[in-house]
Amino acid sequence: MTYFSIFGNMLSNHTFEKTTTCADDAKNETNFRKWVNLMSEHGKPAVSPNSEERSTQNELLIDAAQYFTSSLSLDEVITRILDRALGVIEAADAGVLFIFDKRQGCLKPMACAGFLWDKMRHLALLPGESMTGITFQNKSPKIFESSNTVLRNTSSMSPSNKILYDQSLEPFRTTIGKHFKIQSVMCAPLLIKGECIGVMTIDNFTRSSFNENDLNLLITLSSLAAIALENARLYADEKGKKEQLEKLNAVIQSQNQQLSRINQTHDRLMKLLLSGRSTHEFGQAVFQTLENPIVVYDNLLSVLTQHLSSELTFDMHSPPFIAGLQTVIKKRSSIRIKADGRPYTPNSVMLFPIVAANEIFGVLTVIEGNRKLSDQDVVLAEQCCLVLALDLLQREAVYETEQRVKGEFLDELMSEKNIRTFRQQAKALGLSADDSFVFMVSEIESDTNWDHAAASKAAHRRFQQTIETELLSLNPYSLVIRRLNAFVIILSVSKELSDAIALQRSRSIAHKINHVLKQRHPGINCYIGIGRVCRNLDGFVQSYWDAKQCVSLSKSKKEINTVKDYVEMGAVQFILDQPKDALLQFAYGLLQPLLDCPPHKRTELLKALDAFILSGKRYKEAAAALKIHPNTLAYRIKRVEKILGCSIDQYSVFFDLQYAWQVLETLDLKNNLLENRE
Known part of the structure; x- marks a missing residue:
């Protein structure tokens, strides 16, 4: 720690008194003997004045030494130094104690007596600038014996320093009047192990000049002051280290408490985790x-x-x-x-x-x-x-594992493996293999565009939780299996119930699930299909495919948020029970003459036929759907009849066209024809 960093926040000009003791006197006598040696070190004989003056000076120096060492507080020591210097040196009228600021490379006042502190405190003297700077640079004490010498040396100050210095002398100018001038100045460096840490500058305004005896006193005081400052600095360093250690210890204790609290919290929460708490x-x-x-x-x-x-x-x-x-x-x-x-x-x-x-x-x-x-x-x-x-x-x-197990169970069902395996897996999943079953498929579409896969997974998990929660009260013996964005629901029903009653109960459950899903998850479209009641292993696959076909039909007709069962599929179910090749041969064989027309004409006539069939042969309704005049529609229907070589008014012809059209729609081929897609 540098001296200036310690002194930087100090303000000056306080005087402290302390009663001496025998121990203090003994210490000060030792310090006075050191003064004699210090004089020799500076190349000056220990010139002694007459006995009376020497006795007085000895007392003052002893008092000063005692005063310097009576405190280890730097702010007190630095003000006491200047205070006693002015008391010991009789010719001294004012003084300033400068400390060197290594960071800024200049000497700055730390205390003053006689000068205006508000002005003096802003001085910043470079080494070699004015008398103080010269003394610092040369590391040797000096008397500037005349007013001319003082004036010549102060003129080397920078303009800003000179203005501040002149303003700080205002109290003396006011008191002494127009004859005021600085008679002489003496400066002594503060040396610690050969390093100059500052300068003590003493001014005389009322006498001719300081003498050699005054300079020797200042040298002694400066040496004692340097020792006192070094002791105070060392004390401040140790005190600072102690405070830092105390702060560090407080931080460590606080961090230990924090770590202990964190560990306790972690242990408590991990116990909850390991015990499977909610x-x-x-x-x-x-x-x-x-x-x-x-x-x-x-x-x-x-x-x-x-x-x-x-x-x-x-x-x-x-x-x-x-x-x-x-x-x-x-x-x-x-x-x-x-x-x-x-x-x-x-x-x-x-x-x-x-x-x-x-x-x-x-x-x-x-x-x-x-x-x-x-x-x-x-x-x-x-x-x-x-x-x-x-x-x-x-x-x-756990959820993903459950879904994997359930998925494997569904795959076992679809592969029609032995009944013993099914019974074991069904029992493990909470189903009774002795009951009848109804398959449902619930497919959910959402308008939400999830930013990441985790969000999509979480959404479908919420959908499944909603379905499972509702089923818990409606039919506890059930199973929900997720397949992509669809959910396969296996309802367990008593074999004592007829197919009609079992299907009726299944419809009621499906409608309630559909309602709850829409209520709790706004913005979704839900399609639920219900398969036939299966009473043995052979019927499982058929019930599952019934439910899937119901969903496909609802989606193709854009019947959102609907529940459809295999009975409601009617002719569609009959169509799906027939071989696909035979169905396509019938449909294309009947419509082939239309399909052979040029693409533009073919599309126009097929759309007219589609609207006419869907409207039940009502011309106005079909024309409105196509946004054309009824006469235009009538003309196009006549063209269809001519190309096909038959009259649509005949019941058998219209039935065949309806059936062929239903086949294409069921097999999801109709829209391709209407949009002229291969």
């Missing part, structure tokens, strides 16, 4: 740890668990809050939403991402309703997020 119980533990209301969201921003106080008025649906949640999901970094005084944000909120295995699982929201989170609390919250992520990752792994 997400709600996790949330309760996080709430107790952070001592603030919390909400845990999944990666689709649906609430997994929340622990709020009854008096909380925070609006979790406010635009700034929702935008903050979306930002955390996207950037995977914590943010704070500051309270702005508006009704929906009366408290600040911290949002933390729940991330594991480079996958975002959700957001932990901490509402700073009780107190603002400290840095330690933020670390705890991040630790809570880590364990929450592990819990959600574990649940995700």
Whole structure:
């Protein structure tokens, strides 16, 4: 630590008195003997004045030495040095103690007597500048014996320093009057192990000049002052180190406490994780740890668990809050939403991402309703997020394993393996192999464009949870298996029920599931198909395909949010039971003359025939659907009849055309013909 860095914040001009003791006197006698030696070191004889003067000077020097060493506080030592220097040297009228600032490379006043401190304190003398700078540069004491010598040396000051120096002399000019001038100046360096740390400058305004005896006194005082300053500096260094160690120790203790709290929190949450506790119980533990209301969201921003106080008025649906949640999901970094005084944000909120295995699982929201989170609390919250992520990752792994097992079970059913294997797997999955079964297929489409696969997976998991929760009350003996964006539902029904009653109950369950899905997940389109009741292994595959065909038919007709069973398929079911090649041979054989027409004419006539069949041979309705005049439609139908060589008014002809058209629609070929696609 440098002297100037220690003295930098000091202000001066305080006098301190202290009663001496025998021990102090003995110490000061030793210091006086050191003074004699110091004089010899500077090449000057220890010139002694007459006995009376020497006795007085000895007393003053002893007093000064005692005064310098009576305190280890640097600010006190530095002001005492100047105070005693003026008391010991009789001819001294004013003085300044300069300390060298190594960083700025200049001498700066640390204390003064007689001068205006507000002006003097701004001086910054370079080595070699004015009398003080010369003394510092030469490291030797000197008397500037005359006014002319003083004037010549002060003129070497920089303009700014000269102005400040002249202004600092104003009290003397006011007191002495127009005859004021500096009679003489003497300077002595403050030396520590050959290094000059500063200069003591003493001014005389009222006498002819300082003499050699005055300079010797100043040299002695400067040497004693340098020793006192060094002792005070060393003390300040040790005190500073002690304070730093105490602060460091306090930091270490605080960090140890923080680490202990984090470890305790981690252990408590890991015990919950290993014991398979619910997400709600996790949330309760996080709430107790952070001592603030919390909400845990999944990666689709649906609430997994929340622990709020009854008096909380925070609006979790406010635009700034929702935008903050979306930002955390996207950037995977914590943010704070500051309270702005508006009704929906009366408290600040911290949002933390729940991330594991480079996958975002959700957001932990901490509402700073009780107190603002400290840095330690933020670390705890991040630790809570880590364990929450592990819990959600574990649940995700369990879910995926369940789906894999269920998928393998469905594959076993579709492959029609032996009944013993089926019975074992069905029992393990909660089904009774002695019951009858009905297959449902629920296919869900969403308008939402999920940003990442994890969000899509989470959405379908929520859909499945909704279906399973509803089935738990409607039909506990059931199984839900996810296949891409569809869900295969196996309903277990008693064999004592007739097919009609079993199908009726299945329709009721399907309609309730469809309603709940639309209610809880706005923006989705749901298609549910129901297969036939199967009472043995041979019927499983057929029931499954019945349900899939019902969904396909609903989608082709764009009948969204509908429930369709295999009975409602009517002729479509009959068509699907026939060989595909035979169906295509019949349909294309009947319509081939139309298909051979030029592309533009073919499309025009096929669309007219399509509208005419769908309207039940009502010309006005069909023409309106095509946005043409009824006469234009009538003309095109006549063209169709001419090309096919038959009259559509004949019942058998119209029936055949309807059937052929239904075949093409069922096999998803009709739209290709109407759009002129191969």
